[in-house]
Amino acid sequence: MTPSWFKSLKRWVENLNSEYEDEIMKFMKWCLDSEILIKKENLILLLTSRSSFLNRSVFSGIPLGEIGSRERFIPHPEISSVIGPFLKKAYSSEKGAVLFTYGRDLFIESVLGYSEMPRDEECLLICDAYGRDFGIGRYKRGERIIVNLLDRGLYLRKGY
Amino acid sequence: MLPKTLARKYGLREFMVKRYIEIFGVKGTKEFLDKVEKGISSYVRVNTIRGREEEITYRLMEKGFDLKDTFVPHVYSIKGDFSPSSSLEYLRGEIFLQDLSSAYASFSLGVKEGERVLDMCSAPGAKTTHIAQLMRNKGEILAVDSSKTRVLSLIYNLARCGVRNCYVWIEDSRKLPSMIKSKFDRVLLDAPCTGEGVISKDRSRKLSRVEKDYSIMSSIQKELISSGLSLLKEGGILVYSTCSISPEENEEVISYALEKFQVEIIPLEFGERGLKSFMGRKYPREVTKCRRFYPHVHDTYGFFLAKLRLVKEVKT
C-alpha cells in the first residue's frame, strides 16, 4: 500500500511539469520501496545511511519536506539537491540569484542561459553562473518570468 | 570600592566583577570588560562539504569581505559591509558563522572518517556540522539535545550544510547510558552553562545571573560528563567545553572527572592554562592542562576547553 504522504509528494512532483517527471517518480518509488524514503514525525526524509540510532532519531539524511495540513507536501530547500539533477537548469546573474533567495521571481532578463530550453510552465533548477543551485522556479514564457517556487532563502526567512 | 565602581561602570553585578578580579587581577579585569564592551571579531568556518575552500573564500572576497586565517583550519576572521549571514554562501551552507573558540573545541576532538561520535548537547549544531565536515560526512554522529525547539534549528543547520552522517535525538543526555549499549570513539560535551563568556554578544547575561547559578550548572555538568565518559570506549576522547569562564563550571567539573574516572588530560596547543585555584578552592595540578580563552587576549568569547582520554573503560 502506497502511503498517503507519498501520494502528496507525487502530486507535488507532477505539478513541476518537468519533462523528466517519470524519471523523478521512478527514483522516488525506488527509494520508497528500498525503505530509504521515510516519514518521521511530519518530516519526509531521504536516508543516506542506516544505523541502530535510526529508530529513536527524529532526523537523519536529507529532509525533502514536511507534510502540512490536509496532507499537503511542503518542500524543503534541500529537495533541490535530490531532484535537481533531473530538472532543466536556468543560470541566473548574481543579482537575480540574490533576489530569488529573497523569495522574488526571476526576470528572464537575468537569465544567462538554460541547460535545455524549457517548456512553458516547466519547473527549473535555478543556478548562478558557477552552477550552484538556489531553488526551483516555474518558467512562464508569456510573462517572461520564472516564478519562485522554493529557494534557499527560506533558511533565513523561516528563522531556522 | 573598586568592584562596585567597575560594576556600575560596565552595568554588571558586583559579585561578577569580584570574580573577574580573582581571575584576571584589576588591570586584566578592566581590559576584559573594555573588550567585552567593544565586541570581538566575527568568524566564519568554510564548510568543505559544500565546496572547495579556495573557491568559497574567493567568492567572499569578491563580495568585499576581508578574510584572515586563524589557528583553526577552515576558520577565518571576517569583516565586511554586510552580514555574511545574508550571503548566498551562507544560504548554500558553504559557510557557518561560528566563534573561533567554539570551532577550536570541535577541531580538538580530532575526529577521523568512519568513527562513531556522540555530540551530547548539540543544538543548534555549530560543532556538529564542523565534526561532520572533519569526518568528510562518513562514519556516524549521534547528535542529542534536550530542547525540542533548539533541535529544529539543528536539523535545518544540518540540512543547510549538507550533513549526511548524523542522527538526531531529542533526549536528556544524562539518560543516555541506560539507552545505548555500544560505546563511542569520541564524545563532545559542549555543556549548557551560565554563558558568562558570551556577554559581549548577549548583553542580557550581564544581569540575568545570580551567584548560585554557578553551582546549579556545575552539578548538571558533572552529571553530563559522567554520562559522556560512561559511553566512551577505552582510549576514547571526550572534549568538554563551555562558553563560561567560571571555574565552578570548568576546572571543578574536570577535577570531578579526574577523581571519579580513570582519565588523563591531553594538553592543547592554544589558549591559556586552566586555573590552579579560585576563591580558596584548589584544583589538581593536572587541570592546568585545560585551556581558557578570553576576549581581550584571544579576541574570542570567554571559553573553556578540556580534552580527556579515557584510560580505562567504564563497565555499564
Ligand SMILES: C[S@@+](CC[C@H](N)C(=O)[O-])C[C@H]1O[C@@H](n2cnc3c(N)ncnc32)[C@H](O)[C@@H]1O
Ligand atoms: C552550549 S549549547 C550547545 C551549542 C552547540 N554545541 C553548538 O555548538 O551549536 C548547550 C545545549 O545543551 C542543551 N542541553 C541542556 N541540558 C541538556 C541535557 N540534560 N541533555 C541534552 N542537552 C541539554 C541545550 O538545549 C543547549 O542546546
